[in-house]
Amino acid sequence: MNPIVYALPVFMLTMLIEAMVARWRGVDTYDLPDTLTSLHLGVLSQVASAFTKVLGFGLYVAVYERFRTTDLPTDAAWLWVGALVLYDFLYYWVHRWGHEVNLVWAAHQVHHSSEYYNLSTALRQTSTGAFVVWPFFLLMAVLGVPPVVFGVVALIDLLYQYWVHTEMVGKLGWVDRVFVTPSNHRVHHGQNDYCIDKNYGGIFILWDRLFGTFAAERDHEQIFYGVRKPLASYNAVWGNCNVWRDLWRASRAAWQQQGASAAVAVWFGPPAGWGGTLEHLDTATLHRFDRATPASVRRYAFIQYAITVVCATHFIAIAPQLNWAVRAAYALIITAGALSTGWLLEGRARARAIEAGRLVVVGGLFLALPLWFGWQAPPQVKLAVTALLLTSLAWVAASGDRQPARDA
Ligand SMILES: [Zn+2]
Ligand SMILES: [Zn+2]
Incomplete structure (x- = not known):
């Protein structure tokens, strides 16, 4: 374990x-x-x-x-x-x-x-x-x-x-x-x-x-956390991928303009660019990413996350016994939960439709399959999951689409 x-x-x-x-x-x-x-x-x-x-x-x-x-x-x-x-x-x-x-x-x-x-x-x-x-x-x-x-x-x-x-x-x-x-x-x-x-x-x-890389915290200067190019997203998959995508694009452009060595140099260069100097951060204009997510969406996302944790714990426990294809299928189910919840929190267009689809497919599979990745769920658990699934679907259907708020 x-x-x-x-x-x-x-x-x-x-x-x-x-x-x-x-x-x-x-x-x-x-x-x-x-x-x-x-x-x-x-x-x-x-x-x-x-x-x-x-x-x-x-x-x-x-x-x-x-x-x-x-x-x-x-x-x-x-x-x-x-x-x-x-x-x-x-x-x-x-x-x-x-x-x-x-x-x-x-x-x-x-x-x-x-x-x-x-x-x-x-x-x-x-x-x-x-x-x-x-x-x-x-x-x-x-x-x-x-x-x-x-x-x-x-x-x-x-x-x-x-x-x-x-x-x-x-x-x-x-x-x-x-x-x-x-x-x-x-x-x-x-x-x-x-x-x-x-x-x-x-x-x-x-x-x-x-x-020579030590700096003590300053008592009279508030620290602003995060990265200079903000993620500005609640999407955990994108959080992992966005810089890889940027680098890929930058190295492809370098390849086309200056050849292979320039493309390789992109991957081994510093994030500020070769010879780049650090820009001064104007903290007066900074604001945290905020989609003004309504309280009901926050509560819903929290509950879905709790279910994801249960699945992920099960996944981690049994992953060594699963073959690669089955392992990948379970990982995809967990990743879909992270993606869909992130989009709901952001208030993205079609997030509710995607969430409804995810609930039907994943919840339906759990109820229909005799074994959930090797585990036979007792009838009480199936009953509880049915209730949870119906409640979740009812919430998704009842909650209206919202216009994403501007970053506050
Ligand atoms: Zn840290
Ligand atoms: Zn670090």
Whole structure:
């Protein structure tokens, strides 16, 4: 079982506490459409990893078995500590390239696409990272770090970074100068001029101080979160794809005008372009993406998301037993939920018709099939799903089309 599944209750509880504290302090830190987009991106990232794990971890095991230069004992404490520090060091560089090299940025940018900063932002994870990020960690396989040690330290590094995505924890003194903390990671997510390309660390911020990329949070300058080219969408699939599309177009244009080397240079250039300088951010003209989603649509989307989480948890549990075609079919069903909910939240034309179609097809399949991907649903569950399906369809039919609001 994927260990992330066990962390789900902790994620939910801590997000709830954070939202309550924010409300109590009168801070505008959560926006449900934005949060649901982040959470859908978290789900899609886990679903994608059921396909890309072979590419990533499988490659690690293969390299370890063939090319390792030493045999290290898994029961030595120094190995675990050393592997964590080495992983974090490599993470610093991979993350830095994730901001300085287009090919890696295309995969990483989605993590930065929220204009809010809260624990749900931590779950806004990429689905395309495995294609570009994994090769960098193979050095550890060559050095002889056993796959189990590598897997555990990678998980520790990832889970550590969850708690730092919050505005509810202030500065922590010396801790902010040794470890990655809410204060210095807020800077990493900022669009302000002083925040760009700063604080790449995973667990230790020491790497940034060592390699000249550290910036302390400024007390008298509000941080504006997000990316300079806003995502402006609640569509989790588009959140993953948009920069890949831009790069593809840019490299095709470069190919036509200047030839193959220019096309390759696009992929390895920095996001601001070769020799590009950072434009000054005029924070006075900034506004957060907002489609003025009505409360009823927000509630509906929240309920559909809860169902998606149940399906995704089931998917993650059984994915290893499914063949690739069946796995892909289940992944498509989950992705359709993310897409359709995103369009509803945006108030897009035909979003209700698409949602009705999705409900009929997916709900109908669940009720009609004797087994739902190997699971035989008890009659009570089928009854509950029937009620839920009819209620959802009634809501979709009753809710009127709305004119999407201008970005407020
Ligand atoms: Zn980043
Ligand atoms: Zn982050």
